[in-house]
Amino acid sequence: MATVSLENMSKSYGPVAALQALDMRIGDGEFLTLLGPSGCGKSTALACIAGLEKPSGGRIVFGDRDVTRLEPHQRDIAMVFQDYALYPHMTVRENMLFGLQQQRVGRAESERQVVRAAEVLDLGRLLDRRPAELSGGQRQRVAVGRAVVRNPSVFLMDEPLSNLDASLRVRTRTEIRRLQRELGVTALFVTHDQEEAMVLSDRIAVMRGGVLQQLGRPMDVYRDPANLFVATFIGSPAMNMLEAELMLQGDTVRALVSGQTLSLPRAVTRSSWEGTRKALLGIRPSDFGITAPADAALRGRVFLVEPVGPFAYVDIDIDGWSLKGTCDPDRAPAIDDVVGLSFVAERVCLFDPETELRL
Amino acid sequence: MSSLSEPLVRPAPDLKRRHLPAALVPAVLVAPGLLAVFLVIGVPLAYSFFVSLNRTNVLTHRSHFVGLANYTAALTDPDFFDAFLRTALFAGGTVLAGLAVGIGMALVLNARIPGRGFMRGLVLIPWAMSPVAVGILWSWIFNGEYGPLDAMLLDLGIIHHPIYWLGGSTSAFVLVALVYVWNQAPLTCLLVLGGLQSMPENLHKAARVDGAGPWRRFWRITLPWLRPTLLLVLILTTINAIMAFDLFWIITQGGPGDTTTVISWLGYVQAFQYFQFGQGAAILYLLTILCLMLAIAYFLLLLAPERRRAKRVSAALRAETAPLAASLRVRTPPPLEKAAPTTARRMPRGGGEAWGRIAVRIAALVMLLWSGLPFLWLLLMSLSPSTELIRSPPRLMPDHLTLENYRAILFPQVSGAASVEARRVPYALWNSLIVSACVTAVTVVLGALAGYGFAIAGRSRALLVSLWALMLTRMVPSLVLLLPFYIIFRTAGLLDTRTGLVIAYCSLILPLSIWIMKGYFEGMPATLEQAARVDGCTRLQAIRKVVLPVARPGIVATAIFCFLVSWNEFVIALILTNTLASQTIPVTIAGFLAQLQFYDYGPMFAASVLAVVPPVLVTLFFQRALVTGMLSGSVKG
Numbered sequence: 001m002a003t004v005s006l007e008n009m010s011k012s013y014g015p016v017a018a019l020q021a022l023d024m025r026i027g028d029g030e031f032l033t034l035l036g037p038s039g040c041g042k043s044t045a046l047a048c049i050a051g052l053e054k055p056s057g058g059r060i061v062f063g064d065r066d067v068t069r070l071e072p073h074q075r076d077i078a079m080v081f082q083d084y085a086l087y088p089h090m091t092v093r094e095n096m097l098f099g100l101q102q103q104r105v106g107r108a109e110s111e112r113q114v115v116r117a118a119e120v121l122d123l124g125r126l127l128d129r130r131p132a133e134l135s136g137g138q139r140q141r142v143a144v145g146r147a148v149v150r151n152p153s154v155f156l157m158d159e160p161l162s163n164l165d166a167s168l169r170v171r172t173r174t175e176i177r178r179l180q181r182e183l184g185v186t187a188l189f190v191t192h193d194q195e196e197a198m199v200l201s202d203r204i205a206v207m208r209g210g211v212l213q214q215l216g217r218p219m220d221v222y223r224d225p226a227n228l229f230v231a232t233f234i235g236s237p238a239m240n241m242l243e244a245e246l247m248l249q250g251d252t253v254r255a256l257v258s259g260q261t262l263s264l265p266r267a268v269t270r271s272s273w274e275g276t277r278k279a280l281l282g283i284r285p286s287d288f289g290i291t292a293p294a295d296a297a298l299r300g301r302v303f304l305v306e307p308v309g310p311f312a313y314v315d316i317d318i319d320g321w322s323l324k325g326t327c328d329p330d331r332a333p334a335i336d337d338v339v340g341l342s343f344v345a346e347r348v349c350l351f352d353p354e355t356e357l358r359l
Numbered sequence: 360m361s362s363l364s365e366p367l368v369r370p371a372p373d374l375k376r377r378h379l380p381a382a383l384v385p386a387v388l389v390a391p392g393l394l395a396v397f398l399v400i401g402v403p404l405a406y407s408f409f410v411s412l413n414r415t416n417v418l419t420h421r422s423h424f425v426g427l428a429n430y431t432a433a434l435t436d437p438d439f440f441d442a443f444l445r446t447a448l449f450a451g452g453t454v455l456a457g458l459a460v461g462i463g464m465a466l467v468l469n470a471r472i473p474g475r476g477f478m479r480g481l482v483l484i485p486w487a488m489s490p491v492a493v494g495i496l497w498s499w500i501f502n503g504e505y506g507p508l509d510a511m512l513l514d515l516g517i518i519h520h521p522i523y524w525l526g527g528s529t530s531a532f533v534l535v536a537l538v539y540v541w542n543q544a545p546l547t548c549l550l551v552l553g554g555l556q557s558m559p560e561n562l563h564k565a566a567r568v569d570g571a572g573p574w575r576r577f578w579r580i581t582l583p584w585l586r587p588t589l590l591l592v593l594i595l596t597t598i599n600a601i602m603a604f605d606l607f608w609i610i611t612q613g614g615p616g617d618t619t620t621v622i623s624w625l626g627y628v629q630a631f632q633y634f635q636f637g638q639g640a641a642i643l644y645l646l647t648i649l650c651l652m653l654a655i656a657y658f659l660l661l662l663a664p665e666r667r668r669a670k671r672v673s674a675a676l677r678a679e680t681a682p683l684a685a686s687l688r689v690r691t692p693p694p695l696e697k698a699a700p701t702t703a704r705r706m707p708r709g710g711g712e713a714w715g716r717i718a719v720r721i722a723a724l725v726m727l728l729w730s731g732l733p734f735l736w737l738l739l740m741s742l743s744p745s746t747e748l749i750r751s752p753p754r755l756m757p758d759h760l761t762l763e764n765y766r767a768i769l770f771p772q773v774s775g776a777a778s779v780e781a782r783r784v785p786y787a788l789w790n791s792l793i794v795s796a797c798v799t800a801v802t803v804v805l806g807a808l809a810g811y812g813f814a815i816a817g818r819s820r821a822l823l824v825s826l827w828a829l830m831l832t833r834m835v836p837s838l839v840l841l842l843p844f845y846i847i848f849r850t851a852g853l854l855d856t857r858t859g860l861v862i863a864y865c866s867l868i869l870p871l872s873i874w875i876m877k878g879y880f881e882g883m884p885a886t887l888e889q890a891a892r893v894d895g896c897t898r899l900q901a902i903r904k905v906v907l908p909v910a911r912p913g914i915v916a917t918a919i920f921c922f923l924v925s926w927n928e929f930v931i932a933l934i935l936t937n938t939l940a941s942q943t944i945p946v947t948i949a950g951f952l953a954q955l956q957f958y959d960y961g962p963m964f965a966a967s968v969l970a971v972v973p974p975v976l977v978t979l980f981f982q983r984a985l986v987t988g989m990l991s992g993s994v995k996g
């Protein structure tokens with residue numbers, strides 16, 4: 001088992017910088033997710049850690065071993081690819097044996113490990129099939145099995161769930177997390193799906209344009225986003241954003257939103273300023289409730305109701321700004337109703353519209 | 360918020376338009392192509408078989424039925440047996456060597472090397488050159504009196520007397536084989552490159568993570584991936600090698616003695632030099648059967664096990680449909696025992712990568728010389744005065760360069776010295792151009808229609824059968840068809856006409872064109888055409904407005920292929936044409952050899968250059984289309 005340290009790791013393709021001075025340390029046995037939209041550099045980072053790409057600068061250290069210049073197979077890693085990259089001409093068994101054979105593990109020992117991994121992943125019946133003869137979910141399990149059987153010290157996964165259908169994805173991610181726990185293996189996971197990242201990870205590293213935006217535990221990143229990008233990228237549906245004028249008044253922050261004044265606790269911001277300033281005010285849909293218009297600070301007109309099951313999303317128009325709130329599906333307002341909005345004031349996030357940083 | 364309050368125009372569906380019944384569409388599309396194939400291949404093939412059952416009296420031109428006598432005569436003839444052995448040796452040797460060279464070149468071209476696009480075009484040059492020009496070039500290079508190879512060796516002091524390379528029986532055979540590999544290896548390279556490019560990149564990455572070095576990755580991952588491609592390559596190159604004829608005609612004429620007499624040469628001599636049509640047809644028919652058997656053998660060896668396996672497994676898959684309730688009951692899997700740490704691993708050192716890169720660059724340089732140097736040599740010779748070409752002892756570099764050779768063949772009226780043969784060149788170029796353009800147009804149109812028809816036909820039994828029949832026509836040597844063409848055209852007055860040549864060439868090219876286009880269309884998403892039909896196109900409109908424009912790269916590749924084959928074709932034109940009215944450029948160049956005067960060497964090389972310039976330019980210009988367009992589709996077949 002090993003810790004993974006990235007020290008100022010950067011990677012550029014010609015003039016294009018895909019990664020800029022990435023600095024982070026992943027603990028032994030930790031599950032860390034690299035999260036971001038496509039092109040944010042998360043896959044490049046993973047390829048560098050795997051040794052499939054050579055970083056342009058910086059170091060990669062596993063435990064106390066500098067692996068920056070080592071070939072992938074010298075790093076004691078295993079990897080699951082997005083398209084699984086199962087060898088099409090080999091059976092499941094041969095696919096799982098291949099890596100062990102390359103590492104000169106004895107035949108009998110290899111077979112035993114394959115059978116054991118196959119049992120855990122419920123692949124027993126499939127051992128003599130070829131990848132083309134498996135369903136998508138089975139292929140995915142074989143890819144995981146091929147990695148597990150290697151007994152690596154670092155486990156790398158590049159969007160391994162994105163080719164599965166929704167229900168299978170939820171089931172498989174549970175399975176992956178359980179396996180990783182039981183093996184106690186350090187895991188790096190790449191995804192663009194924020195829910196996946198939230199559910200799986202010990203910590204999440206949010207990336208954008210090759211730059212690390214925020215690194216933290218899932219709920220910390222969710223509740224306490226460092227900037228506008230993290231706030232809107234994490235959480236689905238995305239956080240509502242309203243233009244506001246802010247004023248400090250003793251223990252409260254007064255926010256003027258489209259002619260209506262809200263008071264927020266002073267704790268929503270660590271900054272202070274004189275007079276008024278412009279800001280973006282963010283509230284998550286789940287923190288936004290529907291009330292009678294009379295006793296609410298914010299009012300708007302309903303233009304869509306989207307029942308999800310346990311709750312319903314309500315889309316509200318406030319002076320041309322579209323907001324999403326939630327309500328009980330059995331008490332949903334009708335379209336074109338004017339409703340009041342209540343929100344959890346402590347959970348409001350304020351952002352500087354220029355720097356996009358948290359205020 | 361945008362709103363849809365302005366109503367959008369709703370187009371009214373046109374209910375009056377009549378539609379072809381869906382089941383008939385593939386058949387209608389395939390029909391013209393299949394009919395043409397039947398006429399230009401089926402009929403001549405049957406006629407050829409009929410001829411092979413007869414014996415013709417050369418003097419009286421009367422023929423009488425002799426049953427299988429021609430076959431028994433051929434099979435009991437020791438000459439035939441010797442020719443058979445030589446053919447087998449030639450095919451075996453060139454296929455293996457071509458495979459090694461072709462795969463090697465493809466691997467280098469698939470690697471990251473500087474100037475890769477240029478290299479890809481360059482490597483294809485030997486293949487784009489017509490075999491006649493190739494033969495002329497190499498037989499001159501190996502020429503014992505004046506050849507540049509001897510010149511180089513003499514200049515370097517390695518040898519002191521000229522060597523007659525093509526005079527020795529073994530050396531002549533080996534050299535023809537070598538030239539053949541030089542000419543044909545790029546085709547293998549092209550097909551393999553197509554296979555390599557379709558390979559998912561992650562496969563290699565996964566194998567690297569698994570610890571497989573480059574050598575092991577090649578054997579364990581790359582080669583198995585290429586298996587279907589290699590099957591196609593093996594069948595194509597073996598049949599091509601068995602049918603090889605042009606090079607023998609140009610370089611050795613079956614000699615010295617009969618040491619390079621292969622079956623195709625034997626059949627040609629019987630049929631067209633001794634005019635014993637029946638015996639010749641029998642020999643060529645035996646050649647066809649040989650090709651067929653080999654193709655079947657390859658198929659059984661390489662593909663059948665896969666098919667059997669697939670059938671078994673798909674049956675097993677059908678058998679298991681787990682009840683939904685059972686699949687919903689998720690059981691907690693047993694805890695994973697910690698696997699024993701994998702010990703005893705051998706860690707190969709990193710560092711090898713740099714050496715690998717150097718090796719690839721060196722290989723690329725060798726390829727550059729191998730593919731480009733002979734062509735440059737041809738250019739150089741075409742710019743040398745004839746008198747300097749035949750100096751003894753030979754010298755590598757001419758003292759001065761001249762455009763006189765080109766003047767002699769392009770403006771024969773102006774330059775008085777031009778020989779009869781040189782005067783033919785401008786006409787021949789024109790004929791070649793017309794014939795190639797017509798053949799390309801016909802085969803691409805018919806090929807695209809039929810290819811699309813086959814691609815959408817699915818599992819229609821009748822169409823599957825006709826598809827296999829089409830594939831089998833690839834196994835028919837053109838020499839077999841040539842005989843009936845000659846006889847039929849003589850009666851129909853089509854001998855020595857460009858029309859006749861176009862018809863004959865269709866037999867050569869049309870099946871291939873259909874096959875390539877089918878592969879390409881199969882690679883296209885079926886939803887494209889469906890979307891067009893939902894949008895209100897009839898099937899034919901969908902093809903015209905959506906499918907064909909999207910398929911343009913594949914059509915371009917097919918067109919290039921058709922053009923190259925018909926421009927370079929030699930033996931059909933040799934038999935079916937003989938005057939300025941229809942003679943093509945390869946035949947004209949070969950004509951130089953037949954009546955060679957020393958002052959004609961220069962013009963001959965100049966004509967060769969003109970003959971190879973159009974295909975070489977087309978190949979260089981369209982190399983990307985050739986690699987991606989044609990092969991991504993055809994390889995799957």
